Amino acid sequence: MSTIKDVAKLAGLSRTTVSRVLNDHPYVSVEKKKLVQQAMEQLGYVPNSAARSLRNNKTGIIAVLIPKISTPFFSQLIEILEMAASAKGYQLIICQTQFSKQKELNYLNLLKTKQVDGVIMTSIENDWSIIDAYLNYGPIVLCNEMIEHAQIPMVYMNQASSGYNVAKHLLEMGHRQIAYCSNGIVSEGMKAREKGFKRALLESGCTFDENFHFENVASIEDGKQIFRKITEMKIKPTAIFTGGDSVAAGFISEAKKHGWNIPEDFAVVGFDNMEISELFDPKITTVVQPVEEMAIKSIEVAFEKIHKRQFRSTEKHIFSMKLAIRGSTMKKRKLVATS
Amino acid sequence: MSTIKDVAKLAGLSRTTVSRVLNDHPYVSVEKKKLVQQAMEQLGYVPNSAARSLRNNKTGIIAVLIPKISTPFFSQLIEILEMAASAKGYQLIICQTQFSKQKELNYLNLLKTKQVDGVIMTSIENDWSIIDAYLNYGPIVLCNEMIEHAQIPMVYMNQASSGYNVAKHLLEMGHRQIAYCSNGIVSEGMKAREKGFKRALLESGCTFDENFHFENVASIEDGKQIFRKITEMKIKPTAIFTGGDSVAAGFISEAKKHGWNIPEDFAVVGFDNMEISELFDPKITTVVQPVEEMAIKSIEVAFEKIHKRQFRSTEKHIFSMKLAIRGSTMKKRKLVATS
Numbered sequence: 001m002s003t004i005k006d007v008a009k010l011a012g013l014s015r016t017t018v019s020r021v022l023n024d025h026p027y028v029s030v031e032k033k034k035l036v037q038q039a040m041e042q043l044g045y046v047p048n049s050a051a052r053s054l055r056n057n058k059t060g061i062i063a064v065l066i067p068k069i070s071t072p073f074f075s076q077l078i079e080i081l082e083m084a085a086s087a088k089g090y091q092l093i094i095c096q097t098q099f100s101k102q103k104e105l106n107y108l109n110l111l112k113t114k115q116v117d118g119v120i121m122t123s124i125e126n127d128w129s130i131i132d133a134y135l136n137y138g139p140i141v142l143c144n145e146m147i148e149h150a151q152i153p154m155v156y157m158n159q160a161s162s163g164y165n166v167a168k169h170l171l172e173m174g175h176r177q178i179a180y181c182s183n184g185i186v187s188e189g190m191k192a193r194e195k196g197f198k199r200a201l202l203e204s205g206c207t208f209d210e211n212f213h214f215e216n217v218a219s220i221e222d223g224k225q226i227f228r229k230i231t232e233m234k235i236k237p238t239a240i241f242t243g244g245d246s247v248a249a250g251f252i253s254e255a256k257k258h259g260w261n262i263p264e265d266f267a268v269v270g271f272d273n274m275e276i277s278e279l280f281d282p283k284i285t286t287v288v289q290p291v292e293e294m295a296i297k298s299i300e301v302a303f304e305k306i307h308k309r310q311f312r313s314t315e316k317h318i319f320s321m322k323l324a325i326r327g328s329t330m331k332k333r334k335l336v337a338t339s
Numbered sequence: 340m341s342t343i344k345d346v347a348k349l350a351g352l353s354r355t356t357v358s359r360v361l362n363d364h365p366y367v368s369v370e371k372k373k374l375v376q377q378a379m380e381q382l383g384y385v386p387n388s389a390a391r392s393l394r395n396n397k398t399g400i401i402a403v404l405i406p407k408i409s410t411p412f413f414s415q416l417i418e419i420l421e422m423a424a425s426a427k428g429y430q431l432i433i434c435q436t437q438f439s440k441q442k443e444l445n446y447l448n449l450l451k452t453k454q455v456d457g458v459i460m461t462s463i464e465n466d467w468s469i470i471d472a473y474l475n476y477g478p479i480v481l482c483n484e485m486i487e488h489a490q491i492p493m494v495y496m497n498q499a500s501s502g503y504n505v506a507k508h509l510l511e512m513g514h515r516q517i518a519y520c521s522n523g524i525v526s527e528g529m530k531a532r533e534k535g536f537k538r539a540l541l542e543s544g545c546t547f548d549e550n551f552h553f554e555n556v557a558s559i560e561d562g563k564q565i566f567r568k569i570t571e572m573k574i575k576p577t578a579i580f581t582g583g584d585s586v587a588a589g590f591i592s593e594a595k596k597h598g599w600n601i602p603e604d605f606a607v608v609g610f611d612n613m614e615i616s617e618l619f620d621p622k623i624t625t626v627v628q629p630v631e632e633m634a635i636k637s638i639e640v641a642f643e644k645i646h647k648r649q650f651r652s653t654e655k656h657i658f659s660m661k662l663a664i665r666g667s668t669m670k671k672r673k674l675v676a677t678s
Contacts, residue, residue, distance in 0.1 A: 069414045
């Protein structure tokens, strides 16, 4: 592997001159620059990026912190983030935190150690006061999350309205006893979703029965288990907002196995509009997140922060959800006739 | 942000001494080391990793090149790679190539510019001769791929036996006209799978009908389309090896919609043993890849190469597949009775 010394030798110049060329020093003649570049090319010499990044403080890389890549919502988000970053000449590196505080800090260190120009966080494990300190080293953008008073750009969906609209829809379908699932993530967004859900119930004169609140629910298996729990209840709900299409799919498959008709016997709402929600029989009513809009805005904001070099300012970019209403909640002919 | 100068001042030592401590220079007393470390901690000073990596040439980071993160097989693979890397004190960064030659080279440059200690490639877009040059800068491990004569470690599943065993199973179930799907990826592994499949047919005295070969097949939608194509064929196959559970799911959902019984009217085999394959009715017969074994071995080999600093040697670590036989191919009571 060739070194700066080899380049100097081949170019017939001093090491200092070569180093000046590499550092874009103003007092180097065009001829000398050319000689150095030719020698570099001939030797296949690539300036160490560590050295280069010491000089210009730019890596062209943005790190995206993701709790779990295998979650379909996140892999979809990465997909679009990646395209948007590419369009701006940026490389993306994906860092999986596995919901670990320590891993989150390890990856945030990439900012501190100048291995990346900016960080997009899609979840938050540590207290904001701890993360805030990293803003001394570069920009952080929250995507899919919000922290009320954090001095950074936040790009997120209005979770309150997602909870509210799902409850409203189920109430309109005639349900009064509606179960709710939390996914175990404690965040402002998750709190807002739950609040919105309960607000809709209250507005319709219903009170939420805490027996119908299922926690730490995320997988197909969780969905199956919830169905089994509900069958054992004396007073049963008649509908459920599962918070995830996998959970909804698990619930429905188990319910069908036990001879229940969906939505006649029970209505089910998912979240994320995954492919599976359209493959199921019945198709699953689900919350469609504005993934594309959020991803594009996040890259746009990160790019702006990197170039303005101002990392602290509270900015909220809020996008709306859509509800895809399908067979798992929508009463068909038979029930419409009776209503 | 504090500098090395601030550390020197607070520690009451010269900048040279601080720099020696940072560089693990042998001739520094234990007391001075302690003073520097205390000052660093007090100031929250973190040595720039660019500077650090210039010194010891280690970043503690491995890059994993993945064509598409949203493919369930790859997100599952990343999951285990990440755990195995963590266990060895390594961070993983995930780089999505989107099947692009240019992106693959951009990410391989992380090796050249010493931003990572090693690279694990899960697919190959460029000719090997181009990639081979990057071995001058660090180790590359192939995971889920193989290149016959490449001088690197390769960790992969025996694709020939996956094709062979699937065909064998379908032949045993009485099928003679079996359709085959390729996913558009041109690789040694994909070629081997197809060869194995055809070899099993030949051994049973069947010839493969090229009309039954579907190419560039990967999604649920592709599966639905293939079903529609088959319904229009005069001479139809009676079974299909779809090469993917999504394809299989799409095929089955479309077939059911048209009143076909699976597996009585048509047998379907998937690939990857995704969650969906167990949720479907009937459950989908599928190839189970040794994901965990491959991931663990890949990290183990990458780690070894990084530390031995020998990057060129041909090593093949081959793992076997399993076939999960389920309702989409296995005739139930009724058909067993007639056979």
